[in-house]
Amino acid sequence: MRSFPYPLAGSPDLRSPARYLLWLGARQKATLAAGIALGSVWMASQAVMPFVLGRAIDDGVIGQDSRALLAWTLALLGLMVVQAASDTATHRAGVSSWMQAAFSSVRLVGHKISRTGDALPTALSTGEVVSTAASDAFRLGEVYEVLTRLAGAAAAWVVVTVLIWQTSPVLGVVVLIGVPVSCALLLFVVRPMQARQREQREAAGKMTAVGADTVAGLRVLRGIGGEHIFVDRYRTKSTATRDSGIRVARSLADLEASQVFIAGTFSVVFTWVGASLVLEGAIAPGELVALYGFSIFLVTPIRAAADSVARFIRAHVGARKIIAVLEVDANVSESATPVPAPRAGSVLVDERSGVVVEPGLLTAVVSREPADSTEVLTRLGRFDDGPGAPTVRWGSADLRRVPLADIRARIVVSEAAPQLFSGPLRRQLDPHGRHDDAAVLAALEAASALDILDGLEGGLAHEVTERGRGFSGGQRQRLVLARAYLTEAETLVLVEPTSAVDAHTEQRIAARLAGVRARDGLTTVIVTASPLMLRTMDRVVFLEDGRISAQGSHRDLMADSSAYRDVVIRSE
Template structure:
């Protein structure tokens, strides 16, 4: 019984595509060695068969020696059995190597996607990431499957060279030099293939990205009549992908034709030289039959070499794409000098803006530029890091040195763009199954979202579609707010939680917020300019140019700050 997934005993080597492929191979040495040994036995048994057949003709048929004929026939039968068994075992080992490498790459990419946060979509398009996991990882695996056949072909070439040398040193030299030369000639066809495959891969990634963006915004595009613009963009990218695919197909066709031509030419030359030696009575008829069999068999190493090069090229391109994904670093990382998390009730302080989010209070953050106030809350949740990141203190601790596990457990940031995933609605709201239905319904009521369940046949068991596309923007926003409430986080930071709902719904949310978040030890900060929410806040902080310029109740700021008053009036 095998345990999946296979353990990763070392970090991936991302210095180059070749090094990454070597690193993957090092994790499955046993399977690769078994495949290479079995592949060598498989090819070697094929290589010896023409020799045995020639000896059967010379000793048994022409020499009329029945015992010799029977012995060579049995030897031929044994080789056939060995060939069939080793072929099956080689294929199994090769496929195992292929899948191990492919799924290890998929696992690495999946782990990177789930751990990198918004750094990955910032660096790479969605289409690139999807294509890397769905396509490139499996192209990488192909190289380990073909390696078994390539190793076997190399062993068989050596065996055939030795057997032919015993018959004719001249033909031995022809095989020893001719096969590598034929393989080298095919590189002139393979090189353009590499360039065209890279172009096709990039075009496919761009097309996938455009398609994903179009589908994600389809409802909005239809609403503003812009659907045809994105459809035209997708049509152009699709046509470019099709054309690049056709160029790749032409290169592949050229490669196939070149394999047949080069290998066939070599076979003709080899057979002609062998026939000349028979006419000159330098070799026997049985040896001629063996040489003819060798000439046919030698097409196998040539074609195997060409196929291996083509697959190595695809794997190299795929490895480059995987490295591009794995090389993206998260915006935050664990500190090398961690400090303990502060006690419950510690304030959050953003030193750049001067904002202090006090414990047990409902704090609103208002700015003429909403992005400024949203950026402040993002910093308080530690979603950016590095030497240039401003310091944020959580009590007496520097937030950059507190364990990420503690931060994510005790500080929750709910962003303005709500995200839902596919699956039961209950799981969307309570991912860790920590609450019963009563608590979930209470959170939905506090977010004024109970009416959403009325339109769902399955209620909390309703299967949400990807990204919650079956819900309107306002419904998604209220569901996400209920999910944020259910975290019961010590520090809850909400960014524009009611921007997509109507005034009546917003009033209900505002009136119910204090009953949810005013328990001792709970701290809440909200980015909003809505008067309905601002009236329920314990304190309001007004930012100008990213700095705190005024603080007090909503009514106090309306009376004392003209800039604040202008921002609030514009939002009404």
């Protein structure tokens, strides 16, 4: 059993679609070389058969030499065996090259998705990324499979030219010049197809994006009766994709008709010249039979060239889309001058807002504008290293210079809309498998989520569906909160952790929070405006215009800050 894809060494060449295709090809030189060699043997063995047949007629039948006839017949049988074996091997090598290139591209896209965070969905739609991995990568891989047949066709053209030249230099010149000219004529048909395929690919990406958005929000859309609006949008995009696909099909039909016409015209001209030579007595009858076989065979290189050009165009379009994904840079990157992570219990300070996260405390961040709180947690978790990003101090270290692995291990941010993936519930809650069932159940208890487990037939072994669609919004939020507790992060940042639950459940979560985190001396930062959560906090920070305007306990701020009171009352 072979493993796909092979390990990739080095970074892909993203300077152009052609360079990316060359880079992929260089990763599998041995397989491509084998496919090209086998393809050349396969096509050359086909090319030689008319010549052997003609010699069998001239030497064996007309010359009445039974020994020569037997020898040429055995030669034909041998060519048939070689052709069958090399055809099978060529196909296997070509498909292997196809799969290697396709799966390597899919893996590169997958790695990019997992490492760029918010940068990729900001630059490209979800549908565009899905189409790139599901469609473009496999269209791109076709070019390596067709390359084996194209190389074989080129080798066969050379062999046929040499054989025909021995019979008639005139016909040799016709083949030597006529086949490349016939292939070049197809370019006039191919050029419009490239633009139409690019248009069709863009339309397909937009259609997939609308479909993904509709499926993701289907429950909400049905709740407000708005699904028909998105269905109409999808129908419009689908119609545009269909129309662009029809235009591509027209180009393909034109290409197919053109290659039949051009190849047929060349075959007629070649046969006419050969017949004229027979009438002049310049060639023997067996050579005429061979020439007729050559005229039929020479259609193959022309058709192979046309098919290759069409696939090269699709691969070029696909490579451009893959490069668009791979060129998206993550919002964060490792510092060129890293510094060690500070010791445990170090203070986090966001210099722009003035927020100070003291170790071991429950700290809440409240802001008049929710975007201000989001920006603070983005900086505290180091999710943006963009130009001009303000400094965050972790102890005495600049957070941007601390290795990302240390930050992600010790500072965990649980967002307002976190994701659940498909798989056993236990693995969703404890991905690294570091806790026993008792610890997992304790985290579920702290997140007031044990009732969810009671309703599942398989308990912790329950298979979660994609995105956790089998759970309600409040259930997903509580399960994700339990997962956040199980990280046992030194600093845990929770963004609106109770926005989707009822007041009684929120009260239980708030009451148990200190017992889960503060008991072990762990630091917790919560972005919320819920009074049920705020009254349990050790310290509350209130932001206006992105900077601290007041801080203290919830009770003190409610008494002393009218702006804070307005925000909390509005939330309540």
